[in-house]
Amino acid sequence: MANKPILKLERFLPYRLSIVSNKVSSIIADTYKDKFAISITEWRIMAVLGEYPDISADEISAKTQIEKSILSRSVSKLLKRNLIERDMAEDDRRRSMIRLSATGKSVYDEIVPLSYQYEDALLECFSEEEQAQFSHLIDRLYEHAGNL
Amino acid sequence: MANKPILKLERFLPYRLSIVSNKVSSIIADTYKDKFAISITEWRIMAVLGEYPDISADEISAKTQIEKSILSRSVSKLLKRNLIERDMAEDDRRRSMIRLSATGKSVYDEIVPLSYQYEDALLECFSEEEQAQFSHLIDRLYEHAGNL
DNA sequence: CTAAATTGGTTGCCATTGCAACTAATTGGG
DNA sequence: CCCAATTAGTTGCAATGGCAACCAATTTAG
Numbered sequence: 001m002a003n004k005p006i007l008k009l010e011r012f013l014p015y016r017l018s019i020v021s022n023k024v025s026s027i028i029a030d031t032y033k034d035k036f037a038i039s040i041t042e043w044r045i046m047a048v049l050g051e052y053p054d055i056s057a058d059e060i061s062a063k064t065q066i067e068k069s070i071l072s073r074s075v076s077k078l079l080k081r082n083l084i085e086r087d088m089a090e091d092d093r094r095r096s097m098i099r100l101s102a103t104g105k106s107v108y109d110e111i112v113p114l115s116y117q118y119e120d121a122l123l124e125c126f127s128e129e130e131q132a133q134f135s136h137l138i139d140r141l142y143e144h145a146g147n148l
Numbered sequence: 149m150a151n152k153p154i155l156k157l158e159r160f161l162p163y164r165l166s167i168v169s170n171k172v173s174s175i176i177a178d179t180y181k182d183k184f185a186i187s188i189t190e191w192r193i194m195a196v197l198g199e200y201p202d203i204s205a206d207e208i209s210a211k212t213q214i215e216k217s218i219l220s221r222s223v224s225k226l227l228k229r230n231l232i233e234r235d236m237a238e239d240d241r242r243r244s245m246i247r248l249s250a251t252g253k254s255v256y257d258e259i260v261p262l263s264y265q266y267e268d269a270l271l272e273c274f275s276e277e278e279q280a281q282f283s284h285l286i287d288r289l290y291e292h293a294g295n296l
Numbered sequence: 297c298t299a300a301a302t303t304g305g306t307t308g309c310c311a312t313t314g315c316a317a318c319t320a321a322t323t324g325g326g
Numbered sequence: 327c328c329c330a331a332t333t334a335g336t337t338g339c340a341a342t343g344g345c346a347a348c349c350a351a352t353t354t355a356g
Binding site: 004005006007008009010012013014015016017018019020021022023024025027028044047048050051063064065109111112113115116118119121122123124125126130133134135137138139140141142143144145146148 | 152153154155156157158160161162163164165166167168169170171172173175176192195196198199211212213257259260261263264266267269270271272273274278281282283285286287288289290291292293294296
Binding site for chain 2: 333334335336337
């Protein structure tokens with residue numbers, strides 16, 4: 001007769017990964033949600049723009065893994081709130097060039113330290129060595145997951 | 149003058165955690181989505197029911213971290229598809245007692261091995277020792293994140 | 297050149313999410 | 327007892343997500 005295993009959900013690694021990731025993301029989101037009314041998606045867009053000013057929607061999409069329709073709507077919203085600016089590329093009038101506005105930059109400058117603070121607080125449960133290990137393992141897992 | 153750091157999103161741990169977790173979850177979801185038309189949420193419900201038959205919606209919610217309104221709707225859907233069964237508790241007619249139906253159980257029995265297979269495949273990029281380490285670190289991170 | 301294919305971005309539409317308000321059953325305090 | 331508070335679950339509603347169809351600009355092939 002067939003052996004029928006059960007799944008221990010709370011020990012299943014993909015599940016634990018998801019739970020911890022969601023918890024971390026939602027705590028972090030709370031640090032800027034209340035103060036600036038910015039969503040996770042919007043923050044990710046602003047974050048890459050802080051690092052790479054004047055990139056196109058497609059490039060933002062590539063860097064953040066945000067799907068292009070979602071990105072398009074988020075960009076509209078951020079434009080309306082004057083947190084970012086956009087104009088079209090000279091050489092290709094389909095491509096947009098997006099950057100943080102002055103307001104957006106000042107919001108960015110406030111959120112970045114908070115984010116690093118939270119990351120530090122989160123990782124303080126690990127030793128230096130464990131932090132490095134964990135970081136490395138996450139990178140490898142990500143790479144490996146891509147080839148499945 | 150103020151020192152204004154930038155955020156390297158792709159190296160920011162909460163971000164990497166989220167990306168890898170989403171990738172893993174979505175790959176795993178594909179293994180049962182096509183064949184059984186079951187969503188991640190639905191699968192989690194079925195998974196805990198396979199492990200703990202005849203528990204209430206509230207207990208499912210506690211074990212899966214699924215918010216109760218979402219749970220309620222998912223349960224309705226699973227009932228309609230005859231994947232689960234429900235009746236009300238004798239001693240408290242508000243509380244439901246939910247379990248997998250025969251059909252649900254057979255679906256469960258098909259998905260569980262696939263899940264374990266995927267987990268193994270995912271973790272094969274780690275040595276035994278690294279797997280144990282990673283698992284342990286995730287648990288600690290989860291616990292620690294809870295106290296922030 | 298010009299028509300077809302590709303690319304960058306937007307929009308329509310429907311499913312999912314999640315807070316808040318609600319109903320109904322149960323419990324607890326006076 | 328009985329009324330207020332709590333608990334289990336459902337539903338309304340607005341926001342978000344994501345596929346697919348679409349438009350317009352650009353590139354490529356013939």
